[in-house]
Amino acid sequence: xxxxxxxxxxxxxxxxxxxxxxxxxxxxxxxxxxxxxxxxxxxxxxxxxxxxxxxxxxxxxxxxxxxxxxxxxxxxxxxxxxxxxxxxxxxxxxxxxxxxxxxxxxxxxxxxxxxxxxxxxxxxxxxxxx
Amino acid sequence: xxxxxxxxxxxxxxxxxxxxxxxxxxxxxxxxxxxxxxxxxxxxxxxxxxxxxxxxxxxxxxxxxxxxxxxxxxxxxxxxxxxxxxxxxxxxxxxxxxxxxxxxxxxxxxxxxxxxxxxxxxxxxxxxxxxxxxxx
Numbered sequence: 001x002x003x004x005x006x007x008x009x010x011x012x013x014x015x016x017x018x019x020x021x022x023x024x025x026x027x028x029x030x031x032x033x034x035x036x037x038x039x040x041x042x043x044x045x046x047x048x049x050x051x052x053x054x055x056x057x058x059x060x061x062x063x064x065x066x067x068x069x070x071x072x073x074x075x076x077x078x079x080x081x082x083x084x085x086x087x088x089x090x091x092x093x094x095x096x097x098x099x100x101x102x103x104x105x106x107x108x109x110x111x112x113x114x115x116x117x118x119x120x121x122x123x124x125x126x127x128x129x130x
Numbered sequence: 131x132x133x134x135x136x137x138x139x140x141x142x143x144x145x146x147x148x149x150x151x152x153x154x155x156x157x158x159x160x161x162x163x164x165x166x167x168x169x170x171x172x173x174x175x176x177x178x179x180x181x182x183x184x185x186x187x188x189x190x191x192x193x194x195x196x197x198x199x200x201x202x203x204x205x206x207x208x209x210x211x212x213x214x215x216x217x218x219x220x221x222x223x224x225x226x227x228x229x230x231x232x233x234x235x236x237x238x239x240x241x242x243x244x245x246x247x248x249x250x251x252x253x254x255x256x257x258x259x260x261x262x263x264x265x266x
């Protein structure tokens with residue numbers, strides 16, 4: 001089963017890098033959004049199994065990353081959300097992990113950044129294979 | 131000319147900071163030509179816009195936009211290991227966050243210079259990519 005993915009990040013660089021690595025992991029990127037508000041709309045449209053969410057994006061149309069995160073999890077409690085940040089704030093990380101984020105990644109990414117995520121995705125989507 | 135050592139910086143500016151960190155560029159090359167080419171093209175299209183936005187934000191006294199734009203430029207530099215550009219953008223971000231517009235204005239010229247150095251280095255890098263040859 002191919003894991004469908006939605007990338008939400010206001011940086012086109014970050015979206016390109018994340019798309020590259022998710023594709024390498026075997027995911028299919030079905031949509032990209034540059035704001036949490038657009039991300040929620042695309043989430044409704046494409047219903048991805050996986051979302052990457054930049055938590056440092058400014059709010060657009062009154063929707064910030066946390067609002068977007070909660071909205072998507074409410075619509076689909078099983079959606080796997082990887083939160084992404086350029087700053088490793090412990091409290092912010094703990095908030096999202098406590099609310100059910102699958103993983104927390106810090107930019108900038110390198111070739112090793114996605115390995116822990118790969119392991120978590122395998123355990124989440126193919127628990128019998130883990 | 132000998133074979134390029136990926137551990138060496140691609141180019142050095144006069145301050146001794148790498149324009150593009152060799153190890154970072156080696157990692158990006160290892161991920162594939164098309165990927166690196168996309169990132170380089172994004173740099174060419176995005177950074178002039180961001181620099182213009184930073185200038186506009188300064189003129190308008192818009193602290194939030196200035197901080198966010200400097201942050202974006204810092205993140206962009208980090209993608210390529212552009213240490214000098216990243217350091218100046220980081221200083222601009224801090225100054226913008228503190229509302230020190232005079233300091234941000236002072237950093238604009240060095241930031242433009244550092245960005246231009248990165249642009250030239252990436253132009254040279256792009257010229258070595260087979261995908262670029264095929265596309266042109």
